[in-house]
Amino acid sequence: MRQFLDHDLKSSRVIAPAIGEEKGGFIPLPLRDVRPDVEIPFEALIKVKTKGETEPRFIPACPQGEVFKGEWLQKLQALEIQWLYYSQDDELRVLEYLDHCLEKVLPDDDRGPEEKVNLLYDTTLIFVRNFFSAEEMGSAPQMFRALRLIDNMFDLMKGGVDYYRSILDIRRHGHVLYNHCINVCFLGLAFVSFMGWDAKKAQDFGLGAMLHDIGLIHLKPELVDKHARKSALRPTDSHPALGYKMLSNMPGLRREVRYMALQHHENGDGSGYPGGLKINAIDPWARVLRILDHYDTLTGGGADKRPVSSKEALREMAALQERKTFDLNYFMNFIKFIGKT
Ligand SMILES: [Fe+2]
Ligand SMILES: [Fe+2]
Known part of the structure; x- marks a missing residue:
């Protein structure tokens, strides 16, 4: 799945606009908080809507424990995607990650x-x-x-x-x-x-x-x-x-x-x-x-x-x-x- 952001982000998939609030157990994380080339201790997802589909879906973008590549960030920014998502069950891991980012920033x-x-x-x-x-x-x-x-x-x-x-x-x-x-x-x-x-x-x-x-x-x-x-x-x-x-x-x-x-x-x-x-x-x-x-x-x-x-x-x-x-x-x-x- 990790290859998704390497290869698979095509114009045939329309990224649904994020609403910025919880939906279906997935919680938005602003993309601006993600550090490039740092391992993320939770599974990051993005919200996509394929042409012809009525409902958006959450697609794994980066598995837990993988480095989130800087080039992925640039790609998402170029597409004006402002949000990643995580599962509610991962929330404490997300908070630990953000604590770590705060220590650096x-x-x-x-x-x-x-x-x-x-x-x-x-x-x-x-x-x-x-x-x-x-x-x-x-x-x-x-x-x-x-x-x-x-x-x-x-x-x-x-x-x-x-x-x-x-x-x-x-x-x-x-x-x-x-x-x-x-x-x-x-x-x-x-x-x-x-x-x-x-x-x-x-x-x-x-x-x-x-x-x-x-x-x-x-x-x-x-x-x-x-x-x-x-x-x-x-x-x-x-x-x-x-x-x-x-x-x-x-x-x-x-x-x-x-x-x-x-x-x-x-x-x-x-x-x-x-x-x-x-x-x-x-x-x-x-x-x-x-x-x-x-x-x-x-x-x-x-x-x-x-x-x-x-x-x-x-x-x-x-x-x-x-x-x-x-x-x-x-x-x-x-x-x-x-x-x-
Ligand atoms: Fe109040
Ligand atoms: Fe009040």
Whole structure:
């Protein structure tokens, strides 16, 4: 099968466009994350549709344990193919491979912010997808990996504005819960770095941001999308309290992290949920998260809302601030932060 990419990629096969989300147990891996001439510890597939066939198929492109040739990468890039696929069963192997790539790429001074942030974002996206669909959520190895990814991102933030900008640019949307969680996590790490938080505090905050909507995923992963959409229309949704309960079952999390899940829909004027708390009763970390969460939702678009520009989002948020929705101090800092990028 390995010869497929050597010989068999002909124009008689039309490569189906990737949708970027799970389909039939196969998960897309951006081609940009694959290192040339490095062994891959999982089977890589590509999605093809032969003329006359109605449904696309997944074809083995490179077997587990083989070197992925640089010329194959060039060939796929020339065909504007942006995705490889892997089987869900191989996900931990894929994560190990990406960890290995990160070890090489992050310390390399010849690589720019965009490449580093992209690789870290893609790895974290796959990690969070895996975390949220695991039988035993929040196991020690999962937490260890989460903190390492967050640390890596916070380290990159020391690079300043160029890295903040890459974070803002890279965010993906599309009503998928784990995209939103990673957006909020990385945006949050850039923001608290801008505010001068120390590494330990930022790491815990990043973890809380990554897990803040975990209460939405007690359903099967394939339902997350629909559920997230529905919940956006249901302001009294129980996901903050449910998330708090789920995080309370994970050992070693600090109190503020659990409160980020519980209080991220509280508004300073008492109009939020589930507690209808006024600003002083809301944990400061949840107040920061409230701003990030709202900004990501506005700029990503909701179920029935078109995404708005950064400027427009800040304008809408400033209008809400007349009712004291957000913490004033953090909100002013956030405006400065966005203005800088
Ligand atoms: Fe939420
Ligand atoms: Fe959220």
